[in-house]
Amino acid sequence: xxxxxxxxxxxxxxxxxxxxxxxxxxxxxxxxxxxxxxxxxxxxxxxxxxxxxxxxxxxxxxxxxxxxxxxxxxxxxxxxxxxxxxxxxxxxxxxxxxxxxxxxxxxxxxxxxxxxxxxxxxxxxxxxxxxxxxxxxxxxxxxxxxxxxxxxxxxxxxxxxxxxxxxxxxxxxxxxxxxxxxxxxxxxxxxxxxxxxxxxxxxxxxxxxxxxxxxxxxxxxxxxxxxxxxxxxxxxxxxxxxxxxxxxxxxxxxxxxxxxxxxxxxxxxxxxxxxxxxxxxxxxxxxxxxxxxxxxxxxxxxxxxxxxxxxxxxxxxxxxxxxxxxxxxxxxxxxxxxxxxxxxxxxxxxxxxxxxxxxxxxxxxxxxxxxxxxxxxxxxxxxxxxxxxxxxxxxxxxxxxxxxxxxxxxxxxxxxxxxxxxxxxxxxxxxxxxxxxxxxxxxxxxxxxxxxxxxxxxxxxxxxxxxxxxxxxxxxx
Amino acid sequence: xxxxxxxxxxxxxxxxxxxxxxxxxxxxxxxxxxxxxxxxxxxxxxxxxxxxxxxxxxxxxxxxxxxxxxxxxxxxxxxxxxxxxxxxxxxxxxxxxxxxxxxxxxxxxxxxxxxxxxxxxxxxxxxxxxxxxxxxxxxxxxxxxxxxxxxxxxxxxxxxxxxxxxxxxxxxxxxxxxxxxxxxxxxxxxxxxxxxxxxxxxxxxxxxxxxxxxxxxxxxxxxxxxxxxxxxxxxxxxxxxxxxxxxxxxxxxxxxxxxxxxx
Numbered sequence: 252x253x254x255x256x257x258x259x260x261x262x263x264x265x266x267x268x269x270x271x272x273x274x275x276x277x278x279x280x281x282x283x284x285x286x287x288x289x290x291x292x293x294x295x296x297x298x299x300x301x302x303x304x305x306x307x308x309x310x311x312x313x314x315x316x317x318x319x320x321x322x323x324x325x326x327x328x329x330x331x332x333x334x335x336x337x338x339x340x341x342x343x344x345x346x347x348x349x350x351x352x353x354x355x356x357x358x359x360x361x362x363x364x365x366x367x368x369x370x371x372x373x374x375x376x377x378x379x380x381x382x383x384x385x386x387x388x389x390x391x392x393x394x395x396x397x398x399x400x401x402x403x404x405x406x407x408x409x410x411x412x413x414x415x416x417x418x419x420x421x422x423x424x425x426x427x428x429x430x431x432x433x434x435x436x437x438x439x440x441x442x443x444x445x446x447x448x449x450x451x452x453x454x455x456x457x458x459x460x461x462x463x464x465x466x467x468x469x470x471x472x473x474x475x476x477x478x479x480x481x482x483x484x485x486x487x488x489x490x491x492x493x494x495x496x497x498x499x500x501x502x503x504x505x506x507x508x509x510x511x512x513x514x515x516x517x518x519x520x521x522x523x524x525x526x527x528x529x530x531x532x533x534x535x536x537x538x539x540x541x542x543x544x545x546x547x548x549x550x551x552x553x554x555x556x557x558x559x560x561x562x563x564x565x566x567x568x569x570x571x572x573x574x575x576x577x578x579x580x581x582x583x584x585x586x587x588x589x590x591x592x593x594x595x596x597x598x599x600x601x602x603x604x605x606x607x608x609x610x611x612x613x614x615x616x617x618x619x620x621x622x623x624x625x626x627x628x629x630x631x632x633x634x635x636x637x638x639x640x641x642x643x644x645x646x647x648x649x650x651x652x653x654x655x656x657x658x659x660x661x662x663x664x665x666x667x668x669x670x671x672x673x674x675x676x677x678x679x680x681x682x683x684x685x686x687x688x689x690x691x692x693x694x695x696x697x698x699x700x701x702x703x704x705x706x707x708x709x710x711x712x713x714x715x716x717x718x719x720x721x722x723x724x725x726x727x728x
Numbered sequence: 729x730x731x732x733x734x735x736x737x738x739x740x741x742x743x744x745x746x747x748x749x750x751x752x753x754x755x756x757x758x759x760x761x762x763x764x765x766x767x768x769x770x771x772x773x774x775x776x777x778x779x780x781x782x783x784x785x786x787x788x789x790x791x792x793x794x795x796x797x798x799x800x801x802x803x804x805x806x807x808x809x810x811x812x813x814x815x816x817x818x819x820x821x822x823x824x825x826x827x828x829x830x831x832x833x834x835x836x837x838x839x840x841x842x843x844x845x846x847x848x849x850x851x852x853x854x855x856x857x858x859x860x861x862x863x864x865x866x867x868x869x870x871x872x873x874x875x876x877x878x879x880x881x882x883x884x885x886x887x888x889x890x891x892x893x894x895x896x897x898x899x900x901x902x903x904x905x906x907x908x909x910x911x912x913x914x915x916x917x918x919x920x921x922x923x924x925x926x927x928x929x930x931x932x933x934x935x936x937x938x939x940x941x942x943x944x945x946x947x948x949x950x951x952x953x954x955x956x957x958x959x960x961x962x963x964x965x966x967x968x969x970x971x972x973x974x975x976x977x978x979x980x981x982x983x984x985x986x987x988x989x990x991x
Binding site: 271272275276279285586587590591624625626627628629630631632634635645648651652653654656660664665667668671672673674677680681684698699701702704705706707708709711712714715716717719720721725726 | 735737739740741742743744745747748751752755761762763765766767768769773774775776777778779780782785786789814817869870873874900901902904905906907908909910911912913914915916917918919920921945946948949950952953
């Protein structure tokens with residue numbers, strides 16, 4: 252099944268020659284993948300719906316979440332400085348990174364200064380976005396993922412396919428196979444005769460990871476939120492592995508997208524309700540870790556990452572994507588994501604949010620990034636579940652207007668526009684169609700053939716509605 | 729009350745029976761409906777495919793074509809959502825000429841999808857229809873999540889004599905049409921439709937109805953290709969059908985759009 256993705260350069264998030272439709276076609280042929288995705292997304296979707304329905308004030312929470320984020324983004328310059336001052340005052344070091352290369356350089360520099368060659372990682376989207384693990388490897392530093400699903404992805408030489416559940420495309424027998432085959436190369440081997448039941452798999456991962464936590468001196472994390480008033484970083488997680496990384500090592504480096512700020516602890520209250528219910532479908536996540544600056548004997552570095560965010564902020568419609576709190580509710584409810592999975596989106600941000608975030612962060616220079624805004628039927632399910640009310644369909648339409656279109660399509664759209672601009676032209680085209688109706692082909696030519704591959708065309712009527720109206724005086728004759 | 733029918737370009741060109749059914753239905757309910765000839769297309773296809781300027785031109789035409797009516801009725805959830813939700817952003821933004829902005833602001837609250845007009849404006853759910861068939865209803869995305877039609881279509885269908893309404897499993901899921909999405913991402917679109925078709929077949933319904941012929945063209949085209957024998961009908965055609973059985977609805981029910989049998 253998704254073994255086809257293993258080590259294939261085509262699956263790499265940054266290869267952009269191939270558009271979304273081609274990548275999706277490959278995923279659609281994988282029936283095991285579709286089965287895994289369907290089962291997993293539908294389970295989380297139902298769980299989310301259940302816990303959201305419990306809260307009578309969900310709509311108000313959602314509005315509050317949106318407004319807090321909008322306010323913060325509007326005054327981001329002020330809050331970033333406030334955060335920097337607070338972190339510095341609490342004994343942390345703050346670094347500013349304009350792009351991925353600068354962030355990677357900063358992190359690699361800090362790690363190398365410690366003299367260590369191994370780091371443990373807390374699950375983090377920002378560090379995946381900048382390709383930190385690969386950049387560290389090039390500098391002779393090995394980064395070990397400690398989130399269970401990220402571990403599965405890393406051991407399998409694979410790419411994450413979901414924001415919250417990166418190994419959603421894998422089922423348990425595949426995971427057993429990956430553990431058995433690869434764990435020994437990376438550290439403590441999997442037990443012999445490992446069964447594929449979830450508790451046994453989790454126990455194998457636990458033993459494998461414990462050794463790592465106890466022996467590694469540097470940790471790298473992202474963060475879900477940063478509270479500007481106190482300089483506090485916040486990570487929400489389910490397993491406790493994040494907390495091991497955040498507390499045990501001597502040096503902690505956190506890479507934070509600049510849009511992750513909230514002004515005060517009070518604002519956090521809103522998001523600690525919105526996020527777990529939207530993402531895992533839990534009332535509360537098992538572990539919430541917060542830390543402010545550095546504890547005695549430990550060192551803390553905060554890397555503030557722009558990497559395209561300032562550009563997104565300048566776009567009046569597109570900037571709402573920066574409200575995203577990475578809950579992945581939009582992925583779980585998206586009919587397109589459910590059928591193709593995350594790899595088709597060619598980015599660490601898949602699904603509907605990825606379709607608006609990736610082209611804005613990376614630009615629309617590649618075929619893939621230009622095709623992402625079209626990876627949606629505009630059904631609106633994503634907007635409905637988004638806990639910070641990002642109107643994803645509107646941003647998709649906005650991005651479609653910005654991208655370059657193929658010549659054949661431009662010509663067709665211009666012709667259609669010309670016909671529809673005068674009712675007389677439309678009427679003449681309708682009559683022409685009516686006369687030629689018997690000649691209508693069963694298969695449409697060129698790119699339109701996608702329609703007739705699986706669907707019949709409707710018959711063309713002899714008479715249009717407007718001609719009927721004229722002929723019969725609106726049915727009165 | 730001066731009522732205009734905005735039939736939409738898809739219905740005008742490919743499904744004139746739906747337009748005739750709306751006229752039949754509204755006349756039966758005592759509404760004299762007009763058809764402004766200048767109307768063509770709301771511009772949705774252009775806007776949603778990334779051709780905003782062409783779409784805005786069509787939107788401006790549409791606004792002008794329906795000036796002066798008390799109500800504009802549309803047998804399409806999708807096009808009604810376009811007018812109500814997207815026009816203000818497209819032609820009524822801060823940069824729009826003041827005259828146009830005012831015209832858009834004036835048109836949008838007078839625009840009704842058919843079931844809204846029946847239930848909210850006319851205040852009827854029993855439209856005197858007769859349709860003795862097993863029917864299931866697919867709430868199209870724009871009528872469900874765009875216009876929030878809610879229970880209106882079902883309330884109307886429940887009052888149709890002889891009609892057995894069966895619920896559609898996972899009804900709220902998109903059928904995969906999505907305008908040019910169906911062509912640009914044909915594979916994903918077909919996979920979505922395959923699931924929709926399976927759900928339709930599970931109901932055992934003879935007829936699938938909806939408030940949008942574009943989605944029905946997609947689902948019906950698949951039902952037809954698979955030779956399922958299930959036919960698709962616009963909601964208006966069911967509501968127009970009566971025991972006298974001479975209306976357009978009955979005519980359509982008898983023959984026209986049995987998928988696969990048409991060509």
